[in-house]
Amino acid sequence: MKKLNLLFIGVLSMSSVMAQDISDAVRYSLDEVQGSARFRAMSGAFGALGGDLSAISINPAGSAIFSRSSGSFSISNLHTQNDVNYFNGFSSSSDNRFDVNQMGVVFLFNNTTEGNPWKKLALSINYDKLSNFDNNWYAVGNNTNSIDSYFLDHAQGLRLDEISALPGESLEDAYAAIGSYFGYGNQQGFLGYESYILEPFADTDDNTSYSSNIAPGTFNQDYTLVSRGYNGKLSFNIASQFKDNLYLGLNLNSHFIYYNQFTYLYENNSNAGSLVNEVDFENNLHVNGTGFSFQLGGIIKLTEEFRAGLTYNSPTWYRISEYTSQYLSTLRNENGMNITQNINPNTLNVFPDYKLQSPSKITGSLAYVFGEHGLVSFDYSRKDFGNTKFKPTSDSYFSTQNNIINSTLKNASTYKIGGEYRYNQFSFRGGYRFEESPYKDDSFYGDLTGYSFGLGYNFGAMKLDLSFDQSDREMSNRLYAVGLTDAAKLDSKISNVTATLSFNL
Numbered sequence: 001m002k003k004l005n006l007l008f009i010g011v012l013s014m015s016s017v018m019a020q021d022i023s024d025a026v027r028y029s030l031d032e033v034q035g036s037a038r039f040r041a042m043s044g045a046f047g048a049l050g051g052d053l054s055a056i057s058i059n060p061a062g063s064a065i066f067s068r069s070s071g072s073f074s075i076s077n078l079h080t081q082n083d084v085n086y087f088n089g090f091s092s093s094s095d096n097r098f099d100v101n102q103m104g105v106v107f108l109f110n111n112t113t114e115g116n117p118w119k120k121l122a123l124s125i126n127y128d129k130l131s132n133f134d135n136n137w138y139a140v141g142n143n144t145n146s147i148d149s150y151f152l153d154h155a156q157g158l159r160l161d162e163i164s165a166l167p168g169e170s171l172e173d174a175y176a177a178i179g180s181y182f183g184y185g186n187q188q189g190f191l192g193y194e195s196y197i198l199e200p201f202a203d204t205d206d207n208t209s210y211s212s213n214i215a216p217g218t219f220n221q222d223y224t225l226v227s228r229g230y231n232g233k234l235s236f237n238i239a240s241q242f243k244d245n246l247y248l249g250l251n252l253n254s255h256f257i258y259y260n261q262f263t264y265l266y267e268n269n270s271n272a273g274s275l276v277n278e279v280d281f282e283n284n285l286h287v288n289g290t291g292f293s294f295q296l297g298g299i300i301k302l303t304e305e306f307r308a309g310l311t312y313n314s315p316t317w318y319r320i321s322e323y324t325s326q327y328l329s330t331l332r333n334e335n336g337m338n339i340t341q342n343i344n345p346n347t348l349n350v351f352p353d354y355k356l357q358s359p360s361k362i363t364g365s366l367a368y369v370f371g372e373h374g375l376v377s378f379d380y381s382r383k384d385f386g387n388t389k390f391k392p393t394s395d396s397y398f399s400t401q402n403n404i405i406n407s408t409l410k411n412a413s414t415y416k417i418g419g420e421y422r423y424n425q426f427s428f429r430g431g432y433r434f435e436e437s438p439y440k441d442d443s444f445y446g447d448l449t450g451y452s453f454g455l456g457y458n459f460g461a462m463k464l465d466l467s468f469d470q471s472d473r474e475m476s477n478r479l480y481a482v483g484l485t486d487a488a489k490l491d492s493k494i495s496n497v498t499a500t501l502s503f504n505l
Contacts, residue, residue, distance in 0.1 A: 041454025
């Protein structure tokens with residue numbers, strides 16, 4: 001078995017990293033409606049309600065609404081349906097995953113001291129999944145642009161001796177050495193040159209200009225993306241009730257990012273004069289991150305029936321680590337013979353940790369409670385995605401990306417409405433949400449619409465809740481950040497069935 005090399009890419013090559021761009025900033029800054037079945041059945045419109053462990057993730061004052069100590073545990077089934085258009089091609093794919101997306105407990109302490117305005121204290125700990133990154137789609141179609149542009153864009157301006165193997169040096173050792181000395185961008189030039197995709201204008205060490213051995217024409221392309229992972233939040237909560245109508249709370253949140261992405265491109269052509277006729281290009285990205293944020297919230301009973309809530313979510317300060325691996329294979333025809341060139345570096349490129357600051361958010365909420373019969377709730381949130389920042393900001397690449405983020409992303413609003421009707425031990429729920437695109441150009445990344453409904457049954461000391469929610473968003477996904485930047489157009493529909501068991505402690 002070959003030994004897997006670990007290659008630590010230096011800070012000076014940061015500008016050549018394949019990730020760390022605006023798509024990553026958006027991915028780790030979005031919030032989905034996750035959590036308990038009751039919460040999801042009402043589309044997450046819980047900012048002025050509380051009384052549910054997942055509601056604490058919206059407004060930390062919500063734990064003080066509980067009348068007794070409680071716990072809950074939620075599992076869900078995620079179904080993703082992607083319809084993809086890529087030039088003249090159409091494809092459809094789906095994926096199913098089971099998940100544990102919420103668990104937590106709240107401990108309630110009533111104050112029996114006469115005359116003390118602080119009626120109760122709530123302490124809770126709750127885990128909610130903020131985002132689920134599980135996805136799977138593929139695009140097929142005929143393109144007039146080739147993957148050769150990816151390697152050309154990386155190689156142009158680089159010396160030939162900085163993107164090629166030394167005499168007698170293996171391709172594995174050369175890939176690792178080039179990454180160590182020159183960085184990730186040179187590695188991409190190396191892959192293009194050693195696979196015969198790139199042709200130098202002069203066969204000298206100081207050559208810096210390259211052409212392609214793939215002739216212009218039409219290219220059949222098949223691109224696959226598979227991602228797995230999540231963004232989770234563990235909240236440590238304290239809340240209290242002041243007199244009879246005011247609830248205040250604080251969350252200290254620990255965040256966890258786990259993200260794996262696999263992409264594979266197969267391209268073939270029969271263009272006249274093309275030396276290389278087939279390309280297989282595989283990339284793997286692995287991301288781990290931790291973060292911290294806090295939330296301040298309050299709920300006030302304006303009347304016995306009418307409630308209002310307000311929450312401030314601080315930015316989330318992430319520290320993220322990444323590593324990548326690659327594989328490239330080409331088929332070329334020389335003198336009537338088909339020759340395969342495989343480049344399997346067997347190397348993990350480990351990049352320096354970097355920091356990401358996601359934007360803060362303000363949420364205002366209103367709710368009307370019809371006694372024991374039901375309720376209606378509305379949440380409005382606003383988040384300025386243009387304030388997302390990569391750090392250190394002194395890094396020239398991150399500074400450029402931050403400028404792109406500021407000019408491309410916008411202040412986006414989210415609207416959620418939910419309702420619940422109770423009949424004896426049964427509860428019937430429904431909801432709707434609308435999320436504006438974080439991009440100023442929403443034709444690139446569209447608005448999200450979603451609906452939900454659910455059913456609950458109260459056994460007394462225990463409750464069982466079920467929900468179904470579905471959301472739909474259209475977006476364009478570029479195949480690569482440089483070179484082959486053509487986009488596949490996705491219509492992504494995500495459905496969840498969630499079950500929650502709640503119990504009194």
